[in-house]
Amino acid sequence: MNRRMTMEVEPAEDHAVATDSRFAQLLARADIRIDGDRPWDIRIRDPRAVERILGWGNLGLGEAFMAGWAEIDRVDEFVDRVLRAELTREVGRSPRLWWPALKARLLNCQTRSRCWEVGEYHYDLGNDFYRDMLDPRMTYTCGFWGDGAETLAEAQEHKLDIICRKLELKPGQRLLDIGCGWGSFMIYAAEHYGVECVGLTISKEQAALGRDLAGDLPVEFRLMDYRDVDEPFDHVVSVGMFEHVGRHNYDEYMQVARRCLKPDGLFLLHTIGTNREGSPPDPWVGKYIFPNGELPAMQQVIDACEGRFVVEDMHNFGADYDHTLMAWYENFEQAWPKWREAYGETFGRMWKYYLQSCAGGFRARQIQLWQFVLSPTGARGGYRRPV
Template identity: 35%
Template sequence: MAHTAVRLAALSQQVLGRPLPIRVRAWDGSEAGPPDGPALVIRNRRALRRLLWKPGELGFARGWVSGDLDIDGDLYEALERLSGVALHREQNPLPASPRAALDALRPIREVLALTGPPVPPPPPVEEVRRRRGVMHSLRRDREAIRHHYDVGNDFYGLILGPSMVYSCAYWDRPDATLEEAQRAKLDLICRKLALGPGMRLLDVGCGWGSMALHAAEQYGAQVVGITISNEQADLARKRVSDAGLSGRIEIRIQDYRELADGPYDAISSIGMAEHVGRVQFRAYADTLYGLLRPGGRLLNHQIARRPAPDEAHYHVDEFIDRYVFPDGELTPVGTTVSLLEEAGFEVRDVHALREHYASTLRAWVANLEANRERAIQLGTPGRVRVWRLYMAASALAFEQNRIGVNQVLALRTPESGLSGMPPTRVV
């Protein structure tokens, strides 16, 4: 009689101190757990070995990416239930006394009896393994960016849609399409920067050129867009040429640290600062400050995390670091504001858009699911599973206020102190 799922459910309850909140379906066809809602599908013994050798998020991620683990049913509901398990485990760590530790090891020994050979399975090929050079050096940042962004422009097009904007949209009305919400976000930024004809705009981390195109077409700006992704630059240049805007937009493959052609009237940095890193952020702020003319504005659009109880020992998310954004780091919005001020900026406005990003991610997940077979043809099954998991989990993180996203409008205030800002907030 098939009984693996029943044994796993009982072992999980011993370890966690409570029943699993999700149904388990094992490779032998057995099931256990709540009859309602989604099921965690354990396809083979290798999935257990992954969880045993890397308990927690990374082991689950490796099982998911490789296809050893799956979800039958609503992915969002399953992730919500499983996140509750992780939180309970953090609040109830394994006991420290020798006798209690031995008791805690008994379920592990029982799991070992189910796993087969006690050898750690190799990680899926989509995982970043070795990284060369000093973290956030020019070379290492280029490698990290290319891991995530140089996976095919057509692949991104399936997910992002025609806008080709890979950052939080602005849903200014509930019935807006993703394309309309992204256009509204770009327009919001242009208005905050007070762009006008002939103004010189630097778009840091320009992606596929959508902000540059909007600023030039709708506001008459002269735009320099920089990226360190070859594939992004190739498509951005084509879009600029097709729009007949080559005389107003220049797309460069260039790191922000290599810029020396200021001053600019305005700078937009949309979803790029997450790649800068904590140790480099002050230098990033100093660089952008030096590139602005007095009276010029910076719009820094950046994901933020909640402050950690002990910032000195904060660690980045393992799944995101290994599979999605190598070396990416999130900081609290207060840290970002403080470092911008230390660089000389006057912070004039902080606009939280947390719920907007949740809606954006759900739209991207829907696009991926609707185009799954084509996405697999353009990438790999593992790559598609990485994206589906990371975007769905991120949507929940925004909804649950574990992370946020903010537009920080900052000014290089002239010596006169006259900001040139409107007396009331206008967006």
């Protein structure tokens, strides 16, 4: 199992334990009860959980949940209520949280040497594990439920087809996919639109399985950093990779996309985003799920496009990520008995917290999902989003 998947709960800080009454009063503002019987109520199994949550915010809550100090049946509903009541403004004041925020601001945590860490740590967790959690095409990004999709597979196919239509793909064109995962988009585009695809990934496991899934289709997987590609393509796409780029590299990322895109081509950027520029990366997610990850703000994306691209279209369907994450969680929960012995109970609690807490964040609209369509100098005659 991956080296960082075991929990790393540090000893409690040496100061007075916050009273349960303060904690209870804070939660009451979000209609959450301690030791209540509703799905979003929290049960305290160890008194250290209260201090940890008040002092460390989401990092403390996530670690208390992983340790079994606190139990919540529906983390997604708990997080949704906490965020909508804006309780996060009053917790997480521990000095221990200053370093992750300062590091993101001052240091480039996504250098060429460090870009491989998230692949080894998260995406190389196990192809069979992800196969059980995801849709049949193994699409590890937000599905589109707005076209009447009733299943995860339908939502993901709708999303893949929307991207193809937004890019105006035509047979014989050549496409670059930056952060291609297991190749679900490339395989779909090659099958349905007759394009040739080159995909970049930093995950050995993804590249190996992707090549098998692609078979004889004109789809190539390259195990390489995006900064090293420099050749012309008719179109460029990046679905769910920009979250690993980091603020210090947004300009270079856009430079790479621009130099690889032909003058009359289109670039579709699909990324999770945050509502507030300068927001520090979530410390729990960075520690246990996506090392070195950082969500961009809208203005940061726009600034990186300046002088390089015309923003032809922006589509926000962040609420659909709530449905996608809960569908992944249902699949994970169903398959968990198969994986329990190999991964352990702490991992199981961690993965539940990951999927459900993120769903709660999207449900509260604290995080978004954006699709930008960009052109080098402006689409002649204007761009029309396909219906």
